[in-house]
Amino acid sequence: MEPNIIGVAMTNSTSSYLEQQLERRFNVFKLWECPTLDPDTAKSIRAVVCNTQAGADADLIDSLPALEMVATFSVGLDKVDLKKCMEKGIRVTNTPNVLTEDVADAAIGLAIAVLRRICECDRFVRSGSWLSREFGLTTKFSGKPIGIIGLGRIGSAIAKRAQAFGCTINYFSRTVKHHLTDYKYFPTPLELAKNSQIMFVSCALTKETKHIVNREVLDALGPNGILINVGRGAHVDQSELISALLEGRLGGAGLDVFENEPHVPEQLIHELQDKTVLLPHVGSDTIDTNIAMADLVIANLEAHFKNQPLITPCYHRSRV
Numbered sequence: 001m002e003p004n005i006i007g008v009a010m011t012n013s014t015s016s017y018l019e020q021q022l023e024r025r026f027n028v029f030k031l032w033e034c035p036t037l038d039p040d041t042a043k044s045i046r047a048v049v050c051n052t053q054a055g056a057d058a059d060l061i062d063s064l065p066a067l068e069m070v071a072t073f074s075v076g077l078d079k080v081d082l083k084k085c086m087e088k089g090i091r092v093t094n095t096p097n098v099l100t101e102d103v104a105d106a107a108i109g110l111a112i113a114v115l116r117r118i119c120e121c122d123r124f125v126r127s128g129s130w131l132s133r134e135f136g137l138t139t140k141f142s143g144k145p146i147g148i149i150g151l152g153r154i155g156s157a158i159a160k161r162a163q164a165f166g167c168t169i170n171y172f173s174r175t176v177k178h179h180l181t182d183y184k185y186f187p188t189p190l191e192l193a194k195n196s197q198i199m200f201v202s203c204a205l206t207k208e209t210k211h212i213v214n215r216e217v218l219d220a221l222g223p224n225g226i227l228i229n230v231g232r233g234a235h236v237d238q239s240e241l242i243s244a245l246l247e248g249r250l251g252g253a254g255l256d257v258f259e260n261e262p263h264v265p266e267q268l269i270h271e272l273q274d275k276t277v278l279l280p281h282v283g284s285d286t287i288d289t290n291i292a293m294a295d296l297v298i299a300n301l302e303a304h305f306k307n308q309p310l311i312t313p314c315y316h317r318s319r320v
């Protein structure tokens, strides 16, 4: 590999560590600073590094004639036009495994924060309300029946944690995990919701999983149920979620992701302040994991340019 000759385009500035590491190895073009590339620059770019905010769509891919690889700084692939990449023989990598624990920690944190009303308690103390009254009772997390949509890496890590809290684990997944005899499979999200009090969404966003949590599923969770979404905003029909919370048909929600990030509906922010805990899509955003994800992006790029097997390929070239 000839360092600093290979052109790499970054779509967004998620990680300064990643930027520094890329700049040590490649000729980096920052598309958020200069979105339009002149034809010679465009021809020099052999890899795109993108993320969940700014992905690699068909227009970007088509504008880079020498593109060989898209490396997304995320586990989710919903912002990469995979079909286009496959058609053009462009390799794609993501950053699975290294972020699993953080996202699962955030999911459990959200569930406890909603049920035990941690943010509301915090506001109560800070506002001085405690001086005149007691806070009131909250809801127990330990021992509750939980439902997980998507028992992949992150879903399994949520299950493992919830099991340590004595929760019963129910799940809906593309396939039945016969070896996981402690966990109960349900064939539809609706059946899962009917049998769970706390529902976690942790599957990949695809055409099939868009709005997998709809009005019926929310109603099946019911007034004592809560929804935790650490997947993608579009997994949940957001306006149905808001109606269900406003009308008391759903107990509460913990959300790390939204349909139109970074825009969050006013009702979630204000009217539903005490029924929701909202995070700005930070499930995997710890210092440790940011570095691990960046190192994995770099390792994949280096493997590609040294003609070695990719560390975390999203599909195999033989299938292209």
Ligand SMILES: O=CC(=O)O
Residues within 6 Å of the ligand: 052, 073, 074, 075, 076, 077, 099, 284
């Ligand atoms: O949302 C975060 C990711 O896909 O890594």
